[in-house]
Amino acid sequence: MEEYKNANMRIINSGPLAPFRKWASKWSLWPCHFITSCCGVELAHAFAAGYDGERLGTLNMGISRQSNYIIIEGTITRKMARALQFVWGQMPDPKFVNVIGACGERGGIFWNSYNITHPSDIVPVDFFIPGCPITPEALLRGVRATQDKIVGIDRKTIEFKRVELPFEKQLEERMVPTSPKLFAPTPLIKVDVKREVDWGKELEDNLKNKLEGLYESITITGKSSIAIKTTQENLKEVAQKLREQMKLDHVKSVNVIEVPHERKFIVEYIISSYTEEELMPVLVTVFVEIGLKDPKIESLTSIWESANYSEREMHEFFGVLFDGNKGMGKKFILAPDTPDLPLRKEFKIPEERYVFEKDMPLDELMVPIEPPKDLYIPISEEFIEEAYDNDEIVVPIGPHHAGSGHLRVTFRIKGDIIVEAIPEPGFVHRSMEKLAENRLYIQNVPLFERLAINDPVNMNLGYVRTLENALGIEVPERAQYLRTIMAELSRIEAFYYDSGIFSLFFGHTTGFMYSMAIREMVIEVLMGMTGSRSGPSFLVPGGIRRDISDDVLKLTDNLTFAIHKRMKKFEDIFVYNPVTIARAKGVGVLTKADAIRCGIVGPFLRASGVNYDIRKIAPYEAYDKLDWEVTTGDDGDCLGRFLGRLAEIKESVRIIKQAVDAVRSIKGPILSADILGEYKEAASDIKGNFFRVFGNLVLPKGEWTTITEAGRGTLLFSIISDGESNVPYRVRVISPCWMNLRGFMEALKGARYADFWAVYGSFGYFPPEADR
């Protein structure tokens, strides 16, 4: 690696024209932005109106041949590592590499994931920029450092002053404490723990009649959640009945729980309904227990298409064979060289270390990872053969492509029409579910925030609410309102990121810049509240970390007025631009039936005409106290999806305005006393007691499932706790984008090649969120 770097510098310094070479290279670093993960969001800001990296002559290119500079944004998964090798190899010399974000350095929060690699093992990295995610200023600092390096200025960007530590009385040689994590021995795992709630009697009876003799037990496991235990043989029939007679028309989550000491898998489908008004908030869990040896179960894809990809995922993670699903036995999310069945309990990931021994070599700080050697061809030969026989061409898009983030879609195109689109997610699969099983409950708060760093608060809220439901904690009113404000701000952020990408996909850079400028305003406010641009791990079980001052609330209030001016301009120049309308209208139509069948969620579902918004049907935080409306549409095409979200954002602004007005008059604690226990002083600011309050959370026994309306739709967290360990036994995350992927592919059928980007943008597909 070192010699590569030197080689580049040698090229720069060679020949009589060296001064020109240096000058030219310095001022014309064109990054082939290697969007891999969260940090891509901040990169967008660094090159958008807020900071405008183009001032420094760095023009974002996105095509490897013409660029001479890679900015690697965060996690490089085992799949992505191959793309990285490709892209770096295709760039003409001399070329330079920066890594931004902790994930790309020593792994960051994903340091012990089974699916990441270290870019420094793959390409010669010139500069590492810390942060998670980094700030745009830090990114530009990296650019400056590279420029300095090119012209031969060698200076450290940060100089630490060493101060000798005070000598005190010598304590004699002592023991070091052990890990704070507690794993209960042979825990008892039950997904249907009965709970006494005054709900669901008639539903229970109804189910009992409908499923006469097909179920083993039907248990009410909490408010609006009910569990049906059945057998392998009856599963399909049960599903059939539920689908036809109960109108439970989509699968929210497919989950497998391995209980090695009981030699069994628990396979559960969490299903719900989009058509039955009163069943909408209900989560029905259908589960079976199957043996550990060659586990096999009948796939329910034929009944619920929405289960398709999740089944494939579970098959890949646990080796459970879903008989009848086409994707069995194929790689879907994982790379060929990631360990098999990674979510099995016997597969262990590196443990935390808390003590830095004397004169320990520094490379022990990093988990050694073998970078992938082989280069990996996704498309099967016969697939190509077949395509050519039918006089179609095969076009793979991504993972590194100016127009697709880190998703690979393989098209079969006849003329200009897409015949078939085969998705290949998993380029940002950072194995969150596995990591969560090995961390304290509170440590998972920042982890799950990294699902979608451009919609951080909602991700945060989803997880925290799950913990609160499990612990039965009531959040103080002031905190509720503040959380609502933040969640809506984050919703706006999410939308404007997506619309920026949407307009960029249409080659409309102005729309992108305007969106990012509006995000910049929102971020300013969020930063005032939380202290972090886009990684505020600010929500904690029971409330928020600290109270928010009135002048920040004033700022928020101003924002709700000021934002409209720039939104208007954005609409004038992009949204209602005739070309945009022409490109997006009537393209990628998802009919209501299709939308439900594919189980898509959130604004995209509403755009297809389903009135389903969790904030209304199962209100949380302060949403039921505020006056707002759900927005739906009937067209279900790209434009409908986009305008629907736009209208939703205007509602969000309304919500924020009301919430700010309300919260000013509400004084009081922002952390609930139930969770604080005896640390009552922390009621308005957790500072100083964080670990003592949250460090040893233990959830009650059973499964805890909560759905939240995130920026892009339903976010489902399902935590299985054994009631004794202070780490979750299993966490299942179903992110909106993951659920939307199926519908996304459905919408592509019959569209034109160029429409892929319209559909992509209209779904706001954010791969890190989908791949988890």
Next chain:
Amino acid sequence: MIDINAVISMMMNNQVDIPLLQPLLKPMLEMPLVGYLIALVLWKPFFVLILMPGFATLGIMLLILPWIERKMVGRMQWRVGPREISPHTRGIIQLLADSLRFLFQEVIIHKDAHRSYFLQFPFLYFIPVLLPLLFINAGTAGNPLVPIVSDYGLQLMVALICLMPVFILGVGWASNNRFAFIGTVREAFLYFAYEIPFIIVVLAMIVLYGTSNTVGVVNAQSGVWWGIIQNPLAALTFFIAMVMATARLPFEIPEADQEVSFGPFVEYSGIAFGLAYVMGYEKMYVLSALMTMLFLGGGSGPVIPGLGELSYAIWFVLKTLIVLVVMANLRGVYPRYRLDQALKIGWGAMLILALVAVAWSLVMGVIL
């Protein structure tokens, strides 16, 4: 054998006269060789073709225009564009740095490419770009500034311009890459979509002016009766056709970088890409020059005292620049049409407009 004096006198009789420089030039012209040189430089055809608005101006344009574009689009987008390289001159030398960097960078020719063509086409491309300038008339009614006076000037120019896409097709074919192919095919489709209205419009103007001699064309737009006023429809169609022909947004379909990542040029790197990158701008320049000549009255404008005929050339370049800037700034306003939509526009609206323009010209021709 050629009589050198005859040649010199021929030149001397056809000089660009710049009153300001006369006192300076007089003595120089007396001198031997230097005199010949000056004579050559100031010889109208040579001056127009090589200096202004010819190759030299084109070269400067290629360096300045992208900068102007980036700065103006930057302003449009609430940011600043290139700056830090020379803060006080607002980073005007940014393009110099870029082109130098391209020059010094490795040129990769991947093993599947058709090596010779892959390298030749970007260079060959200059021929159809530069030849049309032979017939450009930068002068005004009465005193033309034109290298070659030909009765078929316009036809020749159009013919040469219509040659350009062939080279782009060649480029795409040579680089033998999936995206290059797609981009090339798109280019080919567009080609027919815009060429026909384009030619018809030029035809309309020929009908209107009653001549296809570039001198005659400019003469026909004396005073304020510019072509754009005589036949606005034609002007509009011509402009749209121009935007399509140079693949600018909203018609940046062949080299849509999100969709086909620079289409034909996807495999080009280093100076080869540098050339491919300026292709578009060269074409823009030539077409804008043509538009200036056809619709904006060539170099007509108030004589700048002291510059004499040179001022016409300056007006001409200024008008061209305005057209260029307007074209460039469309990038900030419009997204990209889909291919089929662009074709629809080309074969539908534009063709109709063009035909209407012809009719209009006929009517005008009858009236006048």
Next chain:
Amino acid sequence: MKKVATPEYDIKDKLKYHVSALSTAAKEVVMPLNITTHYPRERRKWPDCFRGYILFDPERCISCFECSFVCPANAIWMKEAPSGRYYPTLDYGKCIFCHFCVDSCPGGALRSTKIHDVAYKNMDEMFTHTEEMIEPPEIIREDEGYVEYEIDKEDLTLKRTKGKDKLIVDVAPSQGVPMVSLCIDRGSCIACKVCEKVCESGAVSSLLDEAKMIIKMKIDSEKCTGCGLCVKECSMQILRLVRRE
């Protein structure tokens, strides 16, 4: 419930919207709503609560390991100082700036700065020893001024000020609830002295009385910092943290 319909454009609307788009663009060219921060020459002024690089104050540290335990990225490893006590080291190659550690620190030994724009040449530099975390570090400052985003009811405006923005904010160090460790079941004590060995403040002491063959265990509640390590480590789980009266 609000229905959103996608607009139907006829030729008239098309023209209208073409014009509006063009005019908007033209307006922006003439008088742009520029919001750019010219970074190397000027910085954005972050709020004081901004979570950046972390400083450490050994005087206030009680070596409770809580920062290390709570760190989601396991970036904080405790290192033994010459005095025999354990102090945190921070690896910016892992740190995600969630500042759980800062919020956890019961003694307020960790505090935040607004430093965040740093680029390292190699990863070894990213590991920060305890000695380096005490004094605020020097970073390259090319800025002559700073920009503040001011959002009023109309619009976002940029307020530019000459001079360098102060990156080291002085906030009052936090103080956790004072706790003390006590034994709640003397009978089950096996006098393994783990509590003594793990105690960072030397509050736990044991004294062997040869004659009576007994060990006197003692927790000096004056010295006890309530770090809770003994409570955590006691193999019989007979110690508890309770509020200091």
Next chain:
Amino acid sequence: MRMATETGVAIGESEWEVKVPAKKLKNKLHFENLKAVVMDTGLCSRCLTCVSICPSGLIVTAEDNVDFPDYEERCLDCGACVRVCPRYDYKPLSGLGDYIEFIAGQSKRFKGQDGAMATELIVSAIDMGMIDRGLFVDRDERWMTGIFHVQDAEQLGVLTLGGTKYTFANVLPELKKAVMFTKRGVGVVGTPCMVSGIRKLQQEFPVFRERVKLVVGLFCTENFHYEEVSRYLQEKGVDFSKLVKTDITKGKFIATMTDEEVKFKVKELEEILPGGCNVCTDFTAVESDASVGSVGSAKGFSTVVVRAENAKKVINYIREKRTAEFGEAKPEELDFLIGHKKKREENIKRD
């Protein structure tokens, strides 16, 4: 563990005294005492009481022998191991012991070796809320033993829980964990040596007194090291993958496999008999709350010797819930084995 998050903890004391056991060999570590007195003299029954209590957690079982690698520097010398070792000053127990009730029982819920009464007792105790978890010995397909914390009758669906395993299991170390995790109490099934180990723990430490609520002993002739017995059985032609259950009846060792049965005299096993068992005279787990075994009752039934009140409660609970049916058991049938084990007293070398 549950640090200060749990509220209302009793305010404890900051000064207390702990008595340390006297050392037989002075100026030696306590563990060295233990080693000299118990392990080296072959008294160690591998009940692992020392392992369970050692605060350093470094006493391990290497090849089924209790060992403490580099104890010279690692040992904390607290003497806990000495305090709890049942064989440190060994008073061999024998006979039937005193009991309240002597009955035969057969569980209706569980299928075990015989009556599966040990399982029934623990599970009923869980059902009646006396305890919230019971420790069972589990085995993998290679008959390696592991400990299973049963918290719910459903978990007994794991078939490998029932049935006798004639190899040692680390019950007591797990008992420590269980005691730390439990909220109501722990029930445990163990061999006589383990039972006396537990009793020792209970008399030394209140924690165990409070939290170990039910101790079910098993009739035990002897127990084997896994390594040796597996080697031996494989020589005898026993295929572990097909092994269903092992049993000793009428002085015969019977290994039942899916297809065949291997029988041989127990006497032959004497050669691999561990030293600890060689000096063990307790057949009926005299100190337990209730002892369970096959001997002394009809086929399909298991003998239950109820010795303590809490066990009696459980039996009554079972009676009223009718989860098991009871029959007659004959104490005299035990006499042979009791006598057989009593003979081992002379193996104890007194010094």
